[in-house]
Amino acid sequence: MTSSTALLTDRYELTMLQGALADGTADRRCVFEVFTRRLPHGRRYGVLAGTGRVLEALADFRFGAEELDWLARERVVDDATLEYLSTYRFTGSVRGYAEGEMFFPHSPVLTVEGTFAEAVLLETVVLSVLNYDSAIASAASRMTSAAIGRPVLEMGARRAHEQAAVAAARAAAVAGFAGTSNLEAGRRYGLPTIGTAAHAFTLLHDDEEAAFAAQVASSGPGTTLLVDTYDVRRGVERAVAAAGTGLGAVRLDSGDLGVLAQEVRAQLDGLGAHGTKIVVTSDLDEYAIASLAVAPVDTYGVGTSLVTGSGAPTCGMVYKLVAREGSDGRLAPVAKASTSKGSVGGRKSAARRLDGDGRAVEEVVVGGDDAAVRAWTPDADDLRALVVPLVIDGEVCPGWTGAEGVTAAAARHAASRDELPRGARRLSADEAAIPTVTLTV
Amino acid sequence: MTSSTALLTDRYELTMLQGALADGTADRRCVFEVFTRRLPHGRRYGVLAGTGRVLEALADFRFGAEELDWLARERVVDDATLEYLSTYRFTGSVRGYAEGEMFFPHSPVLTVEGTFAEAVLLETVVLSVLNYDSAIASAASRMTSAAIGRPVLEMGARRAHEQAAVAAARAAAVAGFAGTSNLEAGRRYGLPTIGTAAHAFTLLHDDEEAAFAAQVASSGPGTTLLVDTYDVRRGVERAVAAAGTGLGAVRLDSGDLGVLAQEVRAQLDGLGAHGTKIVVTSDLDEYAIASLAVAPVDTYGVGTSLVTGSGAPTCGMVYKLVAREGSDGRLAPVAKASTSKGSVGGRKSAARRLDGDGRAVEEVVVGGDDAAVRAWTPDADDLRALVVPLVIDGEVCPGWTGAEGVTAAAARHAASRDELPRGARRLSADEAAIPTVTLTV
CATH class of the missing domain: 3.20.140.10 (nicotinate phosphoribosyltransferase)
Structure with missing residues (x-):
């Protein structure tokens, strides 16, 4: 070509x-x-x-x-x-x-x-x-506006044409997104790239403990552990057990994120993991981001609605x-x-x-x-x-x-x-x- | 790269x-x-x-x-x-x-x-x-369905990421589109490419007569003349005057297409241009195509709604x-x-x-x-x-x-x-x- x-x-x-x-x-x-x-x-x-x-x-x-x-x-x-x-x-x-x-x-x-x-x-x-x-x-700007200063990350590559996805990551950065999952966008435009693990990594392992142990061994305790593959409460427990209270973040990718974030924050604090952040993903758009303003969320990950211009x-x-x-x-x-x-x-x-x-x-x-x-x-x-x-x-x-x-x-x-x-x-x-x-x- | x-x-x-x-x-x-x-x-x-x-x-x-x-x-x-x-x-x-x-x-x-x-x-x-x-x-299939056998052409490149546009032309062909305006899609996947002139070509010339004469001289009378830059009725008159009754087609890109197609068909027939076809474009989607089923339209050109999946x-x-x-x-x-x-x-x-x-x-x-x-x-x-x-x-x-x-x-x-x-x-x-x-x- x-x-x-x-x-x-x-x-x-x-x-x-x-x-x-x-x-x-x-x-x-x-x-x-x-x-x-x-x-x-x-x-x-x-x-x-x-x-x-x-x-x-x-x-x-x-x-x-x-x-x-x-x-x-x-x-x-x-x-x-x-x-x-x-x-x-x-x-x-x-x-x-x-x-x-x-x-x-x-x-x-x-x-x-x-x-x-x-x-x-x-x-x-x-x-x-x-x-x-x-x-x-134009859509991204509404999302970073709604996030009132919290970082927003671009994760939409899978819902856009593979080259459009690179342009979308770039356009999101123009409108204030803090990073992208897209490696090619990172290479082409010097954007910070992010991402740790999907549910497949947990399912690959014999159990969640083994998956978290493997991820922490490989990426260090500062990593983000995805805690909703089986049961969120058990997931958070195992995450802190695997990484210690210095765990970087947990990610929630399903459920009622506002309620869940409250519960997970309380649980993390109860376990002494006060510095562990909460990343939420799961079909967010600018309205969902705005509705989470009062929730103890640290970072938003946005996919589909970003790369499709949110309507x-x-x-x-x-x-x-x-x-x-x-x-x-x-x-x-x-x-x-x-x-x-x-x-x-x-x-x-x-x-x-x-x-x-x-x-x-x-x-x-x-x-x-x-x-x-x-x-x-x-x-x-x-x-x-x-x-x-x-x-x-x-x-x-x-x-x-x-x-x-x-x-x-x-x-x-x-x-x-x-x-x-x-x-x-x-x-x-x-x-x-x-x-x-x-x-x- | x-x-x-x-x-x-x-x-x-x-x-x-x-x-x-x-x-x-x-x-x-x-x-x-x-x-x-x-x-x-x-x-x-x-x-x-x-x-x-x-x-x-x-x-x-x-x-x-x-x-x-x-x-x-x-x-x-x-x-x-x-x-x-x-x-x-x-x-x-x-x-x-x-x-x-x-x-x-x-x-x-x-x-x-x-x-x-x-x-x-x-x-x-x-x-x-x-x-x-x-x-x-999936969107394209609804459009070719609604067109009840009339050809549908893909013209949406300008409303999609430039590489996504090539994929869109290809996907439209899978769902029965008859051609695309996109040259790269033609080259990469052997699709028939189509397209004759935009309003810019008419405006470039001192008047519509000069523009039509230039297009017919360059592309032959079988070309499609865009007749709505100034006044459709005068445009059709001038189109047949320039190309003769063997004119391939006229294109309508604005207005109430159903009514306009009736009027233009009658005018073309009155001028003896019985074989001249009518191509309509202008923000069509599957619903607009369906609504034109009884209009004397020969070919539909679809852009925005195709490359954005029609919602x-x-x-x-x-x-x-x-x-x-x-x-x-x-x-x-x-x-x-x-x-x-x-x-x-x-x-x-x-x-x-x-x-x-x-x-x-x-x-x-x-x-x-x-x-x-x-x-x-x-x-x-x-x-x-x-x-x-x-x-x-x-x-x-x-x-x-x-x-x-x-x-x-x-x-x-x-x-x-x-x-x-x-x-x-x-x-x-x-x-x-x-x-x-x-x-x-």
């Missing part, structure tokens, strides 16, 4: 390219904008994630011999188009919100500028990455042509006219308006004269600019990719979430936390 | 391995079973997909220098475990349902047998693949140790005892009981004496065996992987779906179409 990302692309991008190469419009300068028309039902904000992965995918977006041979064999495009693809390299520019930033309806989270040919080809992979990663980060498994982000060079050589705004999907043409910029306490009050989308928008920077103290350069003339700007990009995105997410108005973090369904308004320049 | 799948694994699989290697239980013969406790709410059947991809991932499940170096550097496991991993190769056996087969609660869709060490490591990647792919195929973005499949060699050297059934997650121990086989008309009436799960289950074959004419060999002593059986595997799975899906009882294919929420019963041998 090649590492090229070039065929992670809808066929019509290549068919359009062929048509545009044939009639000379392929070279027209174009501005494509990524935005969403609405947040998932009831969600108050979205979290942009995946920008770093978009930039990584861009670097591998090359049509090599394997890709070109297949396209030729399948007659997907004609020879002139194959010729163009053989030297394809994105030479345009990308600007957008910093990864980890909050977004709202019509926030221009990414803007791609280049010729039609070079920019149209990126649509599918850009949207795949941003829609999935942002869906996960919103994708975002509705679209990649729309908003301006293009006409036959007169001038850049002109364009937009689909018909029906309810109407979009606003023209290049945009954006800022967040803050009140005197530094709380967000408005998402300001800046539109108008192309040169003015391009050059726009906030001219008032209460506006925080949101758009940063990501790719300049085909060169990826440093700091956004790899482990470094994830660290920066997590910091951005934390700062921007702190800036949300009071009430924006409650879980109940409501409108977007701040309105999106338009500023014409 | 290496092509190894070995780190698409939860850390605890390796931690358990280390513990078991240290105390000598790693060599115990084990049987792990993949099954689901329930179907998603209201679903009447599930469709198993991903088996071919599991077998492909198994072939690449090797710890190479890059993986071992990272594990050593991060001190994920000790030296003895690294030594074991460096020569890891699955030498056990895998049996399971043929890909494309229907499944129900407790259907033993995959059984992995080997030493604890070699079988436990596969848990995460096996579940990632089967849970995602089966979720997509059920994952399956609840688990990978459970059901039997293992004890200290006496004999294989014994095991199962987690506590709380509501109780599982049934022991190896299983399965068959589907059919009535005199060849309609499914029961899912028969066969359990009991290990040797008897292992050797079990249906002894009655009304039982169709469901379990087939997939890997024997580490060797993948031919026919299940690559393009060949997808073709076989699509055939299996079609035949098994035809066998479902009347009413099983209606979309409204209900119980599993057939009950799961146990047969002890």
Whole structure:
């Protein structure tokens, strides 16, 4: 398998390219904008994630011999188009919100500028990455919010496509998760990895005592013992017997976790294991986490609901042509006219308006004269600019990719979430936390 | 990036391995079973997909220098475990349902047998693949059912992780989709790829006439023209003017599709374009498809709802140790005892009981004496065996992987779906179409 990302692309991008190469419009300068028309039902904000992965995918977006041979064999495009693809390299520019930033309806989270040919080809992979990663980060942010400072761990690999799982672990880290069970995510993005044992390890052994003894011998008393394979009370007893009062943690993966955590805490304390922590897993989502706020739980492990976006498994982000060079050589705004999907043409910029306490009050989308928008920077103290350069003339700007990009995105997410108005973090369904308004320049 | 799948694994699989290697239980013969406790709410059947991809991932499940170096550097496991991993190769056996087969609660869709060490490591990647792919195929099957024979095309890449999108296209093909927009899925699994143009192509041009002329010049009159960028009625007029009455199809991507399709059909017929087909897209799901049954629609394109499993973005499949060699050297059934997650121990086989008309009436799960289950074959004419060999002593059986595997799975899906009882294919929420019963041998 090649590492090229070039065929992670809808066929019509290549068919359009062929048509545009044939009639000379392929070279027209174009501005494509990524935005969403609405947040998932009831969600108050979205979290942009995946920008770093978009930039990584861009670097591998090359049509090599394997890709070109297949396209030729399948007659997907004609020879002139194959010729163009053989030297394809994105030479345009990308600007957008910093990864980890909050977004709202019509926030221009990414803007791609280049010729039609070079920019149209990126649509599918850009949207795949941003829609999935942002869906996960948006759910993850609600979970870390609900955990009121307790660590939340990502354990959802088994409930997502095996590569999506890696991206989910990364997106969770952007939104404040403290670790992941996913080894590949650890390797690729420098995330802390966690995990000790499943029920299978206990069942493998002749009895629970033997299993706990083996785990403690192998991983030390600081390990986390899973105590609900047979009977939780006996499990806790045996866990402390095996590891001593220095046992790191016990994990509960079933039952009424709130009640159970109370009982287990009392039992651990009674056994003198005051420092032993309680980790709970078992189909948690942000609501279950919130409901455990008063329980003596130290750490949450989240799986299914994280990797499926907790009810919103994708975002509705679209990649729309908003301006293009006409036959007169001038850049002109364009937009689909018909029906309810109407979009606003023209290049945009954006800022967040803050009140005197530094709380967000408005998402300001800046539109108008192309040169003015391009050059726009906030001219008032209460506006925080949101758009940063990501790719300049085909060169990826440093700091956004790899482990470094994830660290920066997590910091951005934390700062921007702190800036949300009071009430924006409650879980109940409501409108977007701040309105999106338009500023014409 | 290496092509190894070995780190698409939860850390605890390796931690358990280390513990078991240290105390000598790693060599115990084990049987792990993949099954689901329930179907998603209201679903009447599930469709198993991903088996071919599991077998492909198994072939690449090797710890190479890059993986071992990272594990050593991060001190994920000790030296003895690294030594074991460096020569890891699955030498056990895998049996399971043929890909494309229907499944129900407790259907033993995959059984992995080997030493604890070699079988436990596969848990995460096996579940990632089967849970995602089966979720997509299960949704896709409802869509092809609702389409009553009209072709359904997969166009969801932009709403899924970029690699998950490839798997989704494949799973959709298993469930009867006729094509995909995803080029990589076309290349990897030999699927027909489709797609002509987006709104961006029309907007790129000075007007719709120029865009249609360019597309017809480049792709021929048999192409599909997207007619809703400005005004549908004018769009259809211009489409037929550009391509002639031999125009392949028009695509509608917005609006009230049922009404619009009627109007467009009448307009096309009025223009003499009787053979021009109507393709509808725009956020379709199985319900929208069903509601268009009486509309003059020729082809459906489905995106978001397909790649997100139409409300059920994952399956609840688990990978459970059901039997293992004890200290006496004999294989014994095991199962987690506590709380509501109780599982049934022991190896299983399965068959589907059919009535005199060849309609499914029961899912028969066969359990009991290990040797008897292992050797079990249906002894009655009304039982169709469901379990087939997939890997024997580490060797993948031919026919299940690559393009060949997808073709076989699509055939299996079609035949098994035809066998479902009347009413099983209606979309409204209900119980599993057939009950799961146990047969002890």
